[in-house]
Amino acid sequence: xxxxxxxxxxxxxxxxxxxxxxxxQVVIGIRTPSAEELAKAxxxxxTLTDWSARTGGAVADFATAARGxxxxxxxxxxxxxxxxxxxxxxxxxxxxxxxxxxxxxxFSAGMPPFLDSAFSGATSLGEQIQAEFPAAKVVKAFxxxxxxxxxxxxxxxxAHELFLSGNDAGAKAAVQGxxxxxxxxxxVDLGDIxxxxxxxxxxxxxxxxxMTGGSPLVTLKVVRA
Amino acid sequence: xxxxxxxxxxxxxxxxxxxxxxxxQVVIGIRTPSAEELAKAxxxxxTLTDWSARTGGAVADFATAARGxxxxxxxxxxxxxxxxxxxxxxxxxxxxxxxxxxxxxxFSAGMPPFLDSAFSGATSLGEQIQAEFPAAKVVKAFxxxxxxxxxxxxxxxxAHELFLSGNDAGAKAAVQGxxxxxxxxxxVDLGDIxxxxxxxxxxxxxxxxxMTGGSPLVTLKVVRA
Numbered sequence: 001x002x003x004x005x006x007x008x009x010x011x012x013x014x015x016x017x018x019x020x021x022x023x024x025q026v027v028i029g030i031r032t033p034s035a036e037e038l039a040k041a042x043x044x045x046x047t048l049t050d051w052s053a054r055t056g057g058a059v060a061d062f063a064t065a066a067r068g069x070x071x072x073x074x075x076x077x078x079x080x081x082x083x084x085x086x087x088x089x090x091x092x093x094x095x096x097x098x099x100x101x102x103x104x105x106x107f108s109a110g111m112p113p114f115l116d117s118a119f120s121g122a123t124s125l126g127e128q129i130q131a132e133f134p135a136a137k138v139v140k141a142f143x144x145x146x147x148x149x150x151x152x153x154x155x156x157x158x159a160h161e162l163f164l165s166g167n168d169a170g171a172k173a174a175v176q177g178x179x180x181x182x183x184x185x186x187x188v189d190l191g192d193i194x195x196x197x198x199x200x201x202x203x204x205x206x207x208x209x210x211m212t213g214g215s216p217l218v219t220l221k222v223v224r225a
Numbered sequence: 226x227x228x229x230x231x232x233x234x235x236x237x238x239x240x241x242x243x244x245x246x247x248x249x250q251v252v253i254g255i256r257t258p259s260a261e262e263l264a265k266a267x268x269x270x271x272t273l274t275d276w277s278a279r280t281g282g283a284v285a286d287f288a289t290a291a292r293g294x295x296x297x298x299x300x301x302x303x304x305x306x307x308x309x310x311x312x313x314x315x316x317x318x319x320x321x322x323x324x325x326x327x328x329x330x331x332f333s334a335g336m337p338p339f340l341d342s343a344f345s346g347a348t349s350l351g352e353q354i355q356a357e358f359p360a361a362k363v364v365k366a367f368x369x370x371x372x373x374x375x376x377x378x379x380x381x382x383x384a385h386e387l388f389l390s391g392n393d394a395g396a397k398a399a400v401q402g403x404x405x406x407x408x409x410x411x412x413v414d415l416g417d418i419x420x421x422x423x424x425x426x427x428x429x430x431x432x433x434x435x436m437t438g439g440s441p442l443v444t445l446k447v448v449r450a
Contacts, residue, residue: 218448
């Protein structure tokens with residue numbers, strides 16, 4: 001499958017490398033794919049020159065990465081996701097499955113980050129992306145675990161499921177298919193994209209569990225009566 | 226143990242009845258314990274006249290309920306908790322274990338409720354209560370599950386733990402003791418009262434799991450590597 005990764009930081013590099021290892025073609029899109037930008041270490045990641053050499057993945061500008069793809073991942077910092085997706089362009093996203101992995105975390109007060117009030121309460125980043133790009137099929141997924149766990153869920157032993165939400169059943173099935181290939185065996189479907197409120201609200205919980213428990217290899221399992 | 230329950234709705238009635246059944250003395254405090262108020266059905270609960278007749282528990286004004294207690298529960302609606310606790314009075318709360326069960330949910334847009342931005346982000350209701358009543362030993366607990374599960378955790382089978390946080394280790398141990406008596410066998414200690422941010426952030430997740438799964442008998446279990 002042809003996959004576009006909007007954002008070149010550690011999450012995009014990790015997801016991209018794992019999807020390439022599964023046989024997919026991945027293009028990471030960044031705003032300005034200049035030689036200088038490719039040689040810069042990215043947040044929580046390597047340089048994209050090194051990433052390409054290691055994985056065989058390509059790097060292009062935002063619109064090119066999305067235009068050639070069947071599935072597009074938003075792996076930008078959540079507070080900047082709408083601006084990045086505007087730079088990608090609605091045309092390049094139309095009809096595509098758009099997997100929203102981003103979290104609208106505000107680090108302005110240092111650690112711990114908190115949910116930006118512009119994207120929480122009676123709204124969420126996932127909903128705002130879907131509202132602004134109505135022709136894209138937004139699926140919120142992968143945002144509740146560390147990047148290493150996204151691609152190797154067995155790093156946390158025992159039963160735990162991937163949360164996802166979105167308005168389009170086919171798009172959710174496609175994302176579940178990719179997740180199964182990565183090793184996920186169970187899913188918690190939170191319904192339409194309003195479920196993104198719940199998925200993004202996991203972040204303050206997850207960050208606190210990390211801080212008090214000493215490891216980001218922690219997640220939440222749903223237990224029902 | 227002498228327990229004061231600030232708030233007479235369904236959560237206070239349920240916790241109060243269960244604690245009385247364990248042998249504790251419980252006084253529910255409401256703002257105006259008039260004959261008229263006692264005869265009114267409370268939110269998600271019975272009339273307090275009926276509750277008293279059924280359980281043997283007493284009803285008094287806010288300050289009286291707290292003043293005679295060793296442990297005080299805040300079971301008011303979260304948006305109104307600070308006003309209610311001001312009516313209780315700092316003197317009546319000084320030195321007491323104050324179990325904050327409340328969630329600052331905003332129902333102004335109907336269902337689903339969302340976290341009031343005045344109490345979320347880089348703050349929480351639990352922290353604000355501790356800041357305003359520094360002589361109370363605030364422990365955030367019981368706020369992440371339905372009232373029925375608070376007092377009968379086995380309604381949700383399998384391993385799941387009670388989240389709690391607070392600045393005072395002795396107060397947390399006292400709350401764990403009461404929780405053990407109610408049937409809780411495991412705990413997730415989220416550290417100091419800043420952990421209330423995480424516990425309150427569980428609510429949007431829990432509400433969505435309830436709405437999409439059809440039952441409030443659902444909770445989140447922490448799974449670590």
